[in-house]
Amino acid sequence: MAGSTLSAPPITEIDVLWITAGLGCDGDTIAMTAATQPSIEDIVMGGMPWIPKVNFHNPFLSLENGDEFLQRFHLAAGGGIDPFILVVEGSIPNEKNKQGGYWASLGTDAATGQPITTCEWIDRLAPHAWAVIAVGTCATYGGIHAMEGNPTGCMGLPDYLGWNWRSTANIPIVCVPGCPIQPDNFMETLLYLLYIAAGRAPAIPLDEALRPTWLFGSTVHEGCDRGGYYEQGQFAEEYGSPLCIVKLGCWGPVVQCNVGKRGWMGGIGGCPNVGGICIGCTMPGFPDKFMPFMNQPPGSLLSSAAVQTYGRAIHALRRFTQASLNKVPSWRRQQAIPNRTDSHPS
Numbered sequence: 001m002a003g004s005t006l007s008a009p010p011i012t013e014i015d016v017l018w019i020t021a022g023l024g025c026d027g028d029t030i031a032m033t034a035a036t037q038p039s040i041e042d043i044v045m046g047g048m049p050w051i052p053k054v055n056f057h058n059p060f061l062s063l064e065n066g067d068e069f070l071q072r073f074h075l076a077a078g079g080g081i082d083p084f085i086l087v088v089e090g091s092i093p094n095e096k097n098k099q100g101g102y103w104a105s106l107g108t109d110a111a112t113g114q115p116i117t118t119c120e121w122i123d124r125l126a127p128h129a130w131a132v133i134a135v136g137t138c139a140t141y142g143g144i145h146a147m148e149g150n151p152t153g154c155m156g157l158p159d160y161l162g163w164n165w166r167s168t169a170n171i172p173i174v175c176v177p178g179c180p181i182q183p184d185n186f187m188e189t190l191l192y193l194l195y196i197a198a199g200r201a202p203a204i205p206l207d208e209a210l211r212p213t214w215l216f217g218s219t220v221h222e223g224c225d226r227g228g229y230y231e232q233g234q235f236a237e238e239y240g241s242p243l244c245i246v247k248l249g250c251w252g253p254v255v256q257c258n259v260g261k262r263g264w265m266g267g268i269g270g271c272p273n274v275g276g277i278c279i280g281c282t283m284p285g286f287p288d289k290f291m292p293f294m295n296q297p298p299g300s301l302l303s304s305a306a307v308q309t310y311g312r313a314i315h316a317l318r319r320f321t322q323a324s325l326n327k328v329p330s331w332r333r334q335q336a337i338p339n340r341t342d343s344h345p346s
């Protein structure tokens with residue numbers, strides 16, 4: 001199996017080198033700090049059993065800054081750190097589509113005094129990486145910044161390195177999409193890789209878009225709190241309603257994402273659960289194929305019309321059943337206490 005390292009000697013210490021210098025908003029780093037299953041603190045403070053010691057380097061969260069922060073990155077680029085996991089956040093620009101200048105960079109080259117582009121960092125680091133994670137939809141598939149007409153020509157990491165690219169441990173690029181990521185989705189994926197490093201997990205199962213299958217194998221709809229309303233043909237006509245919001249533009253029936261079931265932070269929230277339409281942010285076709293966001297998705301016109309006819313009839317029948325179930329059985333009344341007059345109405 002690609003990426004299976006169960007037979008390799010266990011890794012006892014590993015660096016995580018996180019670059020936020022793609023085209024993005026750093027929202028995935030911010031989101032990740034809300035994770036609880038596990039939290040970033042659980043990982044770096046040694047709170048999880050069996051995993052290697054983790055040296056975590058993220059420009060937002062590190063105490064070091066400037067050249068001091070970049071020391072580990074330069075060392076790793078020269079092959080001086082082994083092993084390390086490279087995390088890339090932000091869309092990868094095309095630095096070859098113009099005559100001069102650059103789209104994105106991190107730090108300055110001491111020899112030339114010129115900015116080191118994000119692409120140069122990826123070119124230098126990826127060949128030495130034990131594993132690579134693309135975090136957020138910008139880094140995985142291009143995201144918002146790769147919308148049609150964007151002059152940067154930016155793309156996701158698999159389009160930059162190649163979809164069949166493999167790390168030094170023979171692990172494919174691992175994509176954790178979301179705009180931003182659901183916090184625990186990222187931390188759980190990182191933890192899985194750390195268990196592989198420790199020789200305690202098999203190859204990571206990924207789908208054709210390189211997403212962990214256990215996180216992205218189901219649709220939003222399949223885990224949504226409002227699914228019962230959909231089935232009964234009860235659709236909201238305006239925001240603020242507890243009913244299914246497919247007519248307001250929810251793409252949940254076809255989008256692979258687990259936040260309907262998992263919630264957002266500590267099990268709370270999750271877009272449609274709290275009234276926000278799903279706009280498909282975990283999907284490679286996001287955002288172009290989901291726009292305009294506030295329109296009812298094309299396929300849902302048919303399915304919601306069919307569900308409306310069937311669902312409303314079922315709902316009406318269920319109201320009869322529900323009314324009956326809301327009454328105590330007749331044999332519990334009066335016989336036990338003949339003079340009572342306050343029994344539940346039949």
Ligand code: SF4
Nearest residue numbers: 024025027136137138
């Ligand atoms: Fe920001 Fe979304 Fe891009 Fe992450 S995927 S960097 S949250 S725009």
Ligand code: SF4
Nearest residue numbers: 221224244245250252
């Ligand atoms: Fe499905 Fe969206 Fe309706 Fe939830 S709100 S039941 S995800 S269509």
Ligand code: SF4
Nearest residue numbers: 257271278279281282
């Ligand atoms: Fe993105 Fe939809 Fe999942 Fe919300 S429910 S995080 S909009 S894919």
